[in-house]
Amino acid sequence: MAIAQIIIVGSEILSGIVAEKNSCKLIKSLNELGFHIEKVSLINDDCQLLKKELDNSLATADVVIISGGLGPTKDDITKDTIIKHFSLRTFIDETILAKIENYYKNLKKPMPEYAIKQALIPKKAIILENPIGFAPGLIIKKGKKIIILLPGxxxxxxxxxENSVVPFLEDSFRLKPNFYKTIRTIGITESEIMVKIEEIFKKQFKDIQILYLPSHLGVDLTIIGKDKKEVNLCEKEINLLLKDYIYGYDNISLEEVIGELLRKKNLTLATAESCTGGLLGHRITDVPGSSDYYVGGVIAYSNEIKKLICKVKEETLKNYGAISKETALEMAKGIKNYYQTDIGLSTTGVAGPTTSEKKPVGLVYLGLAYGQKLIVEKHLFLGTRRMIKEQACQMALNLLRKTLENG
Structure with a gap:
């Protein structure tokens, strides 16, 4: 088994200024390639600390990947530290230098002296082209060990x-890859999922690993195994047990799922949003080609707009309030008629942090008008204002998905 370790270099990360996400990308890809990831380290821009961490990693790992510290400034210490630590001879790569010079020439600015640092390359290193930046990636071999330097x-x-390192590792190690399958669920907790699927793992799939990734929007299950057939069989078994809660697979989003359904059925959609404030429309239009089925929407935040555009009756608002199933249904029906679409989808509720109409924070009604169907769902969400809005959008999209899938 080939062992990999990852070192993330960056004081800005440990200071909390920048969120670290490079390791997630590297870990997932290395696992898919079949590597065993032994450790991930996060360190400050410190030469002595980097040398110590690198030596420790090389003692057990076949491949050490270092992210960060390849730029032109004084805090970019990674490449310089490795050059000095291993007494590597260097040269200025003319192609990289010309790229930097042309950049500043086009800006009609003089090139800063420090910028040349990015063209300094250890001899015998494999240069990995950086098509969207200046600092290239580098592969440095030390005996049987491999050090890979990547920008932060x-x-x-x-x-x-993806362009250079993955093909290199595939060719160099020829490992048996891990196979992944992610199942995306909604409306069920991880504890409930575990109860439903634990029996099949008592009898079979002992070489399969299941990872749970819960969030306020649902639970993703990732199946990992070396045998592709076994992974696929495990997926089929879980599909049978969780069929009422599964909305998609791998990286597909709920808005992409409803987009495919609307396009397939040749249906159009309009939205009326109160508590979600346009977030639902934003998610729908985040999908390329959504203009094929999404006609438009209104943020009916005030009662005046609810009445003017969505044709919510004054007596409905007076008798039941803006946050009610009656208002949600009239909003959905009204926006459908206003835009002359096949479907109207609405949200109204209390996102918080204070209550409204003496109704609790997190109370949300979702309305859907489709043909002669009028459907409403009541939810009581937990979390921050943003989390409640996100959950309301997620469940609104899921209501639409369930309705379309069930005819």
Whole structure:
């Protein structure tokens, strides 16, 4: 089994200024390639600390990946530290230098002296092209050990990793890859999922690993195994047990799922949002090509707009309030008629942090008008204002999904 370790370098991360996400990308990809990830370290921009961490990693790992510290400033210490630590001879790569010079020339600015540092390359290192930045990735071999240096900027790291590092590792190690399958669920907790699926793991799938990733929007299950057939069989078994709660697989989002359903059925959609404040429309339009089925929406935040655009009756608001199943249904029906669409979808509720109409924070009504169908759901969500809005959108999209899938 090939062992990999990851070192993330960056004082800005440990200071809490920047969120670290490079390790997640690297871990997932290394697992897919079949590596065993022994350790992930996060350290400050400190030469002595980096040397110590690198030596410790090389003692047991076949591959050490270091992210960060390849830029031109004084706190970018990774490449310089490794050059000095291993007494590597260097040269200025003319292609990289020309790229930097042309950049500043186009800006009509003089190139800063420090910028040349990014073109300094250890001899015998494999240069990994960085098509969206200046600092290239580098592969340095020390006997049978491999050190891979990557930029700290996520998009640069991701591009170099996928274009250059993955093919290199596949060719160098020829490992048996891990196979992954992610099942995305909604409306069920991880504890409830475990109760439903634990029996099948007592009888079979002993070489399969199940990872749970719960959030306020649902639970993702990731199946991991070396045998692709066994992973697929495990997926089928779980599908049977959780069929009422599964909305998609792998990286597909709920808005992508409803987009496919609407396009397949040649249906159009409009939205009326109160408590979600446009977030529902934002999610729907985040999908490329959503103009094929999404006509438009209104943020009916005030009662005046609810009455003017959505045609919610004055007596409905007076008798039941804006946060009610009656208002949600009239909003859905009204926006459907206003835009002349096949479907109207609405949200109204209390996102918090204070109550409204003497109704509790987290209370949300979702309305759906589809043909002659009028459907309403009542939910009581927990969390912050943002979390409540996100949950309301997620469940509104899921209400639409269930309705479309059930005819």
């Amino acid at each position: 900027v996520f998009e640069e790291l991701k591009t170099i990793w």
